[in-house]
Amino acid sequence: MGKVLVLYDSASGNTAKMATLVAEGAGSIPDVEIRLRKVDEATADDVLWCDGLALGSPTNMGLLSWKMKRFWDETMAPHWMKVDGKIGCAFSSSGGWGGGTELACQSLLTVLMNFGFLVFGVTDYATKLTTAHYGAITAREPREEGTQAACRLLGKRLAEWVAVFCDGRKDQHPLNKSDARLGPG
Numbered sequence: 001m002g003k004v005l006v007l008y009d010s011a012s013g014n015t016a017k018m019a020t021l022v023a024e025g026a027g028s029i030p031d032v033e034i035r036l037r038k039v040d041e042a043t044a045d046d047v048l049w050c051d052g053l054a055l056g057s058p059t060n061m062g063l064l065s066w067k068m069k070r071f072w073d074e075t076m077a078p079h080w081m082k083v084d085g086k087i088g089c090a091f092s093s094s095g096g097w098g099g100g101t102e103l104a105c106q107s108l109l110t111v112l113m114n115f116g117f118l119v120f121g122v123t124d125y126a127t128k129l130t131t132a133h134y135g136a137i138t139a140r141e142p143r144e145e146g147t148q149a150a151c152r153l154l155g156k157r158l159a160e161w162v163a164v165f166c167d168g169r170k171d172q173h174p175l176n177k178s179d180a181r182l183g184p185g
């Protein structure tokens with residue numbers, strides 16, 4: 001059974017709400033086990049356990065938070081070169097649109113790439129005007145239908161890739177499924 005970890009930092013609860021939605025989306029794919037962990041409680045074993053990781057952080061100066069950086073600097077550093085080939089994606093909440101949310105996603109993906117993760121974006125549109133091409137993003141909490149849908153879609157796609165690439169379940173490949181997929185409309 002494929003294993004998905006949703007690992008996040010959150011100081012005031014906004015990224016935590018996104019994390020719950022990402023986990024919910026991952027849970028829409030059958031036979032995938034899901035763990036939701038806040039960075040303060042997470043251990044290296046959580047990361048070693050998973051096949052796929054959705055990594056979330058509040059946008060801090062356009063980057064991942066210091067706590068999330070410390071987790072990879074200190075907790076995960078001894079495991080560098082031991083987690084190659086896991087699948088990764090990112091999500092972030094910022095104070096406002098244009099505040100660097102996608103830059104923060106890129107910084108999360110950069111960390112994952114350094115550890116050998118295979119990182120991805122989502123081509124589909126979650127709603128007519130919302131995508132998660134570089135990860136799921138929100139300003140503050142995910143209040144709108146579009147930002148909520150983007151979080152769920154990110155988690156769903158992660159679980160699909162885990163099913164396909166880690167469990168050999170080709171039927172879960174998005175191109176082989178009859179689920180409606182939205183492009184720019």
Ligand SMILES: Cc1cc2nc3c(=O)[nH]c(=O)nc-3n(C[C@H](O)[C@H](O)[C@H](O)COP(=O)(O)O)c2cc1C
Nearest residue numbers: 010011012013014015058060061062094095096099
């Ligand atoms: C130290 C610090 C740096 C921040 N930097 C940014 C930033 O660069 N851009 C932005 O839009 N918001 C910034 N914010 C606001 C947070 O990203 C925003 O409030 C976010 O929703 C917090 O998520 P959380 O509730 O998960 O902690 C910053 C907040 C803090 C505390």
